[in-house]
Amino acid sequence: MGILKDAILAAIQQEHPDAHWVENEKTHMIESTAQAKYNDVRRVERNYTKGVHKARKEAHNGNSNSTRHL
Structure with a gap:
């Protein structure tokens, strides 16, 4: 110690x-209402951003004839 x-x-x-x-017990953190709301929004935004990046990547890989090259 x-x-x-x-x-x-x-x-x-x-x-x-x-x-x-x-020593081995899991600690629990008490959040204020504002902090909980902020964490929820952040979690949603992070998942939304991941989804957008994944969709763009799939669209780019699947579409070899993009309009940029025309």
């Missing part, structure tokens, strides 16, 4: 002797 963790644990154990660090 690090120096800070040891110091924090020692301070907590003075009042609660059975205190210990739980």
Whole structure:
């Protein structure tokens, strides 16, 4: 354990002797409503952008006679 963790644990154990660090539990983050909305929009935009790039790539590969070369 690090120096800070040891110091924090020692301070907590003075009042609660059975205190210990739980290292393997998955941490959960609580988001504000605004942050959750922003994350949702970002997720949608990222998937939309991936779809656009994929469609352009497929269109470019499948269409060898593009109008640019005419």
